[in-house]
Amino acid sequence: MRWLFNLRDRILRKGRRGRSSGAPAGDFAVTIVPINGVAVLGSGRRSCCRTYENVLEAVRQLGLQTEVLFISEPEEILIYGVTDLPALVINGEVISTGLALSCEQVVSCFERFGYFPRGAQD
Numbered sequence: 001m002r003w004l005f006n007l008r009d010r011i012l013r014k015g016r017r018g019r020s021s022g023a024p025a026g027d028f029a030v031t032i033v034p035i036n037g038v039a040v041l042g043s044g045r046r047s048c049c050r051t052y053e054n055v056l057e058a059v060r061q062l063g064l065q066t067e068v069l070f071i072s073e074p075e076e077i078l079i080y081g082v083t084d085l086p087a088l089v090i091n092g093e094v095i096s097t098g099l100a101l102s103c104e105q106v107v108s109c110f111e112r113f114g115y116f117p118r119g120a121q122d
Contacts, residue, residue: 036066036091037066037067037069037089037090037091037092038055038059038064038066038067038068038069038088038089038090039068039069039070039071039088039089040052040055040068040069040070040071040086040087040088040089041071041072041076041077041080041082041085041086041087041088041089042070042071042072042085042086042087043072043085044072045085045086047085047086047100048070048072048085048086048100050100051086051088051099051100051101052068052070052086054101054102054103054105054106055068055088055101055106056068057103057106058103058106058107058110061103061107062107062110064110080094081094082094082097083097084097084098085097085098086098086099086100086101088101088106088109090109090110090113095109095113096109
């Protein structure tokens with residue numbers, strides 16, 4: 001799972017390079033992004049269903065007021081460009097693919113990527 005976080009960090013840093021913000025190259029500001037939607041993409045296999053249940057539990061633990069969808073239609077899954085299932089999607093952004101995430105891993109994804117419930121930043 002760590003490789004996914006490292007890859008995401010590299011992508012975010014790469015996008016910030018070359019901007020004249022006064023910050024050293026590679027640094028980026030953390031922003032709080034409200035959660036508008038969470039989805040688990042899956043085929044209905046046991047690992048996909050387990051991931052969906054763990055996402056529901058993580059949303060309950062964090063007290064998030066958002067709907068969690070389970071998307072199993074191949075046409076809808078292809079819209080996200082995902083080939084490995086299950087996949088976790090938050091606000092239309094693919095966070096994880098090919099891994100059956102535990103509840104703790106899902107919570108860490110929310111925290112790691114700065115997703116918080118609407119109104120949390122107020």
